[in-house]
Amino acid sequence: MNDTLIKVDGVSKKFCRSLKKSLWYGLQDLGNELRGRRHGGNGQLRTGEFWAVKDVSFELRRGECLGLIGQNGAGKTTLLRMLNGLIKPDQGRIEIRGKVGALIALGAGFNPILTGRENIYTNASVLGLGKRQVDAKLDEIIDYSEIGDFIDTPVQNYSSGMSVRLGFSVAAVLIEPDVLLLDEVLAVGDIGFIIKCLNTMRRLTANSAVVFVSHSMQFISAFCTRVMVMNHGVSLLDTPNPGEGIDRYYALVKYQRQTSGTGEAQILGLDLLVADEMLTGEEPIIPQGSSATVALRMHVDGPRACAHAFLTIHDEAMAPLVCTPIQDADSRMLCLSSGEHLLEIPLGVVELNAGKYNFVVAIVDANTSVVLTRVEGLRPFRVFSDRTHWGKIVRPAVPQLGALPKKASTLLG
Amino acid sequence: MNEPVITVYTPDSSLSHPLIMVREMFRDLLASRELAWRLAVRDIRAQYRQAFLGILWAFILPLANTVTWVFLSRTGIVSVGETALPYPVYVFTGTMLWAILMDAMTAPLQQTNAARVMLAKLNFPREALVVSGIYQTLFNAGIKIALLIGALILLKINPGWNVLLLPLGILSLILVGTAIGVLITPVGVLYTDVGRALPLLMQFLMYLSPVVFPMPKEGWAATLFTINPLTPLILITRDWLTGFPPQYLSYFLVVNAAALALLLAVWVAYRLAMPILIERMSA
Numbered sequence: 232m233n234d235t236l237i238k239v240d241g242v243s244k245k246f247c248r249s250l251k252k253s254l255w256y257g258l259q260d261l262g263n264e265l266r267g268r269r270h271g272g273n274g275q276l277r278t279g280e281f282w283a284v285k286d287v288s289f290e291l292r293r294g295e296c297l298g299l300i301g302q303n304g305a306g307k308t309t310l311l312r313m314l315n316g317l318i319k320p321d322q323g324r325i326e327i328r329g330k331v332g333a334l335i336a337l338g339a340g341f342n343p344i345l346t347g348r349e350n351i352y353t354n355a356s357v358l359g360l361g362k363r364q365v366d367a368k369l370d371e372i373i374d375y376s377e378i379g380d381f382i383d384t385p386v387q388n389y390s391s392g393m394s395v396r397l398g399f400s401v402a403a404v405l406i407e408p409d410v411l412l413l414d415e416v417l418a419v420g421d422i423g424f425i426i427k428c429l430n431t432m433r434r435l436t437a438n439s440a441v442v443f444v445s446h447s448m449q450f451i452s453a454f455c456t457r458v459m460v461m462n463h464g465v466s467l468l469d470t471p472n473p474g475e476g477i478d479r480y481y482a483l484v485k486y487q488r489q490t491s492g493t494g495e496a497q498i499l500g501l502d503l504l505v506a507d508e509m510l511t512g513e514e515p516i517i518p519q520g521s522s523a524t525v526a527l528r529m530h531v532d533g534p535r536a537c538a539h540a541f542l543t544i545h546d547e548a549m550a551p552l553v554c555t556p557i558q559d560a561d562s563r564m565l566c567l568s569s570g571e572h573l574l575e576i577p578l579g580v581v582e583l584n585a586g587k588y589n590f591v592v593a594i595v596d597a598n599t600s601v602v603l604t605r606v607e608g609l610r611p612f613r614v615f616s617d618r619t620h621w622g623k624i625v626r627p628a629v630p631q632l633g634a635l636p637k638k639a640s641t642l643l644g
Numbered sequence: 645m646n647e648p649v650i651t652v653y654t655p656d657s658s659l660s661h662p663l664i665m666v667r668e669m670f671r672d673l674l675a676s677r678e679l680a681w682r683l684a685v686r687d688i689r690a691q692y693r694q695a696f697l698g699i700l701w702a703f704i705l706p707l708a709n710t711v712t713w714v715f716l717s718r719t720g721i722v723s724v725g726e727t728a729l730p731y732p733v734y735v736f737t738g739t740m741l742w743a744i745l746m747d748a749m750t751a752p753l754q755q756t757n758a759a760r761v762m763l764a765k766l767n768f769p770r771e772a773l774v775v776s777g778i779y780q781t782l783f784n785a786g787i788k789i790a791l792l793i794g795a796l797i798l799l800k801i802n803p804g805w806n807v808l809l810l811p812l813g814i815l816s817l818i819l820v821g822t823a824i825g826v827l828i829t830p831v832g833v834l835y836t837d838v839g840r841a842l843p844l845l846m847q848f849l850m851y852l853s854p855v856v857f858p859m860p861k862e863g864w865a866a867t868l869f870t871i872n873p874l875t876p877l878i879l880i881t882r883d884w885l886t887g888f889p890p891q892y893l894s895y896f897l898v899v900n901a902a903a904l905a906l907l908l909a910v911w912v913a914y915r916l917a918m919p920i921l922i923e924r925m926s927a
Contacts (some may be wrong), residue, residue: 232884246923254834258925261830264916267659313653316767319919320656329648333766339681344690355680356770359675409648 234328236410236440237314243325244464245276245310246283251562255339256280271321285307285464286323291457293409298455298473299478300448306464307444309410311335313444329409332358332435337398343387344382347378347397350386354401368404376400377424396424411435414444428451447588448477454617467517474585474617481587482514484547486608496538496594496603501610510612517581519616519625525576528595533569535588537597540567542576545607547587552623553578566597582624585616657914669915672769678773679768683755687776688783702787705737713856714740718802729886733799737882738855740792741817744785744790745874746846748821751777751837752914753832756921763918770918771911778822780903792885804887813881816900820877823907834924853878859867873899 247253264270276282284306291297299307312318315333341350341355351372352449355365359639365372374381376397378389386394413432421546435441445451451473458476460468460483468479469617503510504524505517517523531538544553557576559565590609595602616625658665685858692698694890713735755773762768789810796803803810832838851857853874860866870877876892876899883890890896 253924257834257920258831260920261834261917264657264920265913266657269657269658270655270920301777312765316651316653317764317919318923319655320653323654325650325653327653331651331767340686340759342686344694345686349686349689353682353686356679357766359679359768361678363861425674564793 235290235292236328237289237442238324238326239289239310239314240324240326241315242284242310242320243271243274243282243323244306244313244318245271246309247277249279252277252279256596270319274322275569279550282464284320284477287461287464287466288323289459289466289469291440291442293440294437295457296436296443296455298451298476299442299444299461300383300446300451300476301461302456302483304463305461307461308414309464310461311414311442311444315412321482323490327410330407331410331412332406332408332439333412333414334399334402334404334406334432335412335414337395337402341386341394341398344385346385347376347382347389348373350397351401354398355405358402358406360405364405372400375404375427378543379435380476388470392421392424395597397429403428403435406435407438408435409439411439411441413441415446417502445630448480448619449621452477452585453621472617474615474619477585477619478516478517478613478615481547481585481613484587486589486611488606488608490604490606492594492602492604494604495532495535495596497530498527498592498594498604498606498609499530501576501590501592501611502526503612506638514611514613516613516615519579519581519583519585519614523578523581525578525590527574527592528571529567529568529574529592530571531569531594531603535569535596537566537568539564539595541593541595543591543593544583544588545591546623549607551591552583552588564597567594581614582613582626584623584625585614585619587613649863655785659912664699665912665915669771669911671674672754673771673775676769676772676775679772680779683759683772684746684779686913687780689749702739702784705745706736706743706788709738709739709856722863724856725858725860729801730799733796733801733886734858734882735856736795737885738878740788741813741878742850742853742855743813743880744788745817745821745877747781747784748778748818749825749846750842751781752822752825752829753842756833757839758923763922765796765902770806774822774826774911774914777825779820781818781821785818789814796886802887803885806884806887810881811893813877813884816877816896819900819907820903821876823903823910826907826910826914829914830859830921832916833921841882854882862879873902 238390247256260270263272284324287310289297299310301307308323309318313320313329314327315335340353342353344352351369352365354364356362376399378393381389381393385545389397436454441454443451443454456475457469458469458473459466460476460479462483468476470476502525503515504526505518505521509526510517525542527542529540540557542553542555542557545551555576555578557574589607590612591605591607592609593602593605658668695701697704710732712734713724717724717731724731729737752774755777756763759773763770770845793803793807828838828842849872852868852872854869857879859879860867860876873895875897879892880890880896
C-alpha cells in the first residue's frame with residue numbers, strides 16, 4: 232500500500248488584495264473560462280495581485296502525514312483548498328488518487344433552527360453519505376459527540392463547542408478517505424474531546440495520505456512524518472524531519488524590540504554563552520539540555536542607592552516562562568548602584584521545549600518600585616530538539632529501580 | 645477493489661474536453677440527488693418551523709396582490725380591459741402562477757448565496773444547490789396549486805379534463821424560471837446588484853405579461869405582450885387551470901425548447917464559474 236496518492240506539481244495561485252478589483256478580475260476570469268481559455272492567464276500578475284501560493288510541488292504516499300506550517304497568510308489554507316478542488320490552480324497540476332475527505336468546516340450546512348439529529352443527516356449528505364449509512368451509525372455519532380439529550384434541541388441553542396463536536400463526530404464516524412485534509416480542526420473543544428479526536432485522526436491516518444495544517448507545533452510534531460514550511464506562498468523547506476521543519480518555522484517568527492519605563496537605566500548588551508563560548512549570529516540555536524549563561528551589561532543612572540534587575544525568558548507568543556530575579560549570595564535581591572554593571576548570570580540547564588524565545592530585562596528602583604527600564608525582544612534564540620513535547624519545560628526522567636513503599640500505589644485506588 | 649478514482653486539477657478550462665465535462669456533469673447531477681433532497685427538507689422545515697403562519701406564506705403575497713388589483717379596478721383607479729374570466733379569478737390565477745415563476749427564478753442565486761460557507765470550504769456536487777431550489781419551488785408551487793384549485797371549485801369554475809395538463813404548465817414555468825435564475829447566478833454571486841435589480845425588472849415584466857392585465861387588443865403594447873416569451877406560459881397554464889381552450893400552443897412549445905437549451909448552456913456556465921466565485925468568497 233505504498234502508493235502515491237497526492238501529486239502536486241508546480242502549483243501557483245494568485246489572489247487580489249482589494250475587493251473591488253478582485254470582483255472585477257473574477258468577472259474577467261468568468262469570461263475567459265466560458266471562452267475555454269486557461270485559468271490564470273499567462274502567469275503574470277495583474278495590478279494589486281500577489282502570489283498566495285507560488286510554485287509548490289510535493290508528493291505524498293499512503294501512510295504519510297505532511298504538516299503544513301507557516302505564519303498567517305503563508306498560503307497553507309489556499310493550498311489545502313486547491314487540493315480539495317474548491318478553487319482552481321492558476322498554474323501547475325494536482326493529481327489525487329482515491330476519495331478525498333476533509334475535516335475542515337465542521338458543521339458547515341448546519342441549520343440553526345433544526346435539531347442536532349436533523350442536522351446530522353444534512354451534514355452527512357454534504358459529505359456525500361446517504362441516509363442509510365447515517366441510520367446505521369446514528370447512535371455512534373451521537374455517542375461520539377457527547378451531546379446527550381441536546382441532540383433533539385435546535386442547534387442554535389448549542390454552545391460553539393457543542394456544534395463543533397457534533398460536526399466533527401459526523402465526519403469522524405462516517406468518512407473513510409484515501410486523502411485526508413485537516414485544517415486547524417482541533418482549535419476548539421475541551422481536552423478530553425481533543426484526545427478523542429487525535430485518536431480518531433490516528434486511525435484515519437493509518438490508511439490515508441494526510442495533509443495537516445496547524446499552528447500547534449505539538450500536534451505537528453506528534454502527527455507528521457514530514458513538514459513543509461511555507462512563507463509568503465513559497466515552500467521554504469520540505470523535510471522528513473519534523474523537528475527541523477519546526478525549527479525553521481520558528482526562525483520566521485520575528486520579535487520586535489520594545490523599550491518602556493522612565494529611561495533612567497539602559498540595557499547595553501545581552502550575550503548568550505553555552506559551554507563558556509559566546510553564541511554569535513542573529514539568532515543562535517541552543518541544543519535542549521545544554522547549560523547556558525547570560526552576560527548582561529547595563530547602566531543605571533545616578534544618583535540612586537539601589538536598583539533591582541529581573542531577567543525573564545518569553546516564548547514566541549510573548550508569554551513569560553522563566554523569571555530569574557538577580558540575587559546576591561544571601562538570596563536577597565542584588566542592589567545595583569548607579570553606574571555601569573556587567574553581570575554573568577548562570578541560567579542552568581536549558582529545559583525549555585523546542586521553540587523560539589527571547590529575553591526581557593527589567594530594572595526597577597528598589598525604593599520606589601518605579602520601572603526604570605524594561606526591554607523586551609532581547610537576544611532571540613531557538614532551542615532545538617527533534618521532538619516538540621507537550622509542555623513548556625521538558626525534563627526527562629528515568630524511573631529508579633528498587634522497592635517503593637506500598638502506599639505509593641494507593642493514589643489510583 | 646476497483647481502480648481508485650483519479651482527480652486532476654489544472655488551470656485548463658473544462659471546455660477543452662467537452663465529452664469528459666458532459667460525463668462529469670451528469671455524474672454530479674446524479675450524485676447530488678440525495679444532498680439536494682436533504683437541503684430542501686432542511687430549508688423547508690426551518691422555513692416553516694420559524695414562521696407562525698407557516699405554509700400560509702406561500703400564497704399570502706399573491707392573495708394580497710389580487711386584493712390590491714381587484715380594488716384598483718373596482719374603484720376605477722386603473723381601468724382594466726374585459727377578461728373572459730371573472731377579473732378576481734384572472735388576477736388570482738395570474739399572480740399565483742407568476743409567483744411560481746419568480747420563486748424558480750430567484751432560487752438558484754438565493755441558494756448559492758445561502759450556501760457560501762459550505763461552498764468555500766467543502767467539495768460537494770454544486771448541482772445540488774440548484775436541484776434543491778427546484779424541489780423547494782415545487783413544494784411551494786404544490787401548496788399554491790392546491791389552494792388555487794380549491795378556490796376555483798368554490799367559485800364554481802370547472803377546469804375540465806385539461807387540468808391534467810396543468811403539471812406541464814407548472815413545470816414549464818419552473819423550467820424557464822430556473823434557466824434564467826441559473827443564468828444570472830454567476831454574476832449575481834459576485835455583484836449583489838443583480839439580486840437587487842431582479843425584482844425591479846420582474847415587476848416591470850409582470851405588467852408586460854397577462855398577469856393582472858388582459859392581453860391588449862391593439863397597439864405596440866399588444867405587440868410587446870405577444871413577443872414576451874412569458875406570455876404563453878402564463879396564458880396556457882391559466883387556460884388549463886380554468887377550462888379555456890389553450891392559445892399560443894406552438895409558441896409555448898418553442899419557449900420550452902429554448903428554455904431547455906438555455907438551461908443546459910447555463911448549467912455549463914454555472915459549473916465553470918463555481919471555482920472562480922468561491923475564490924472570491926471569503927473562506
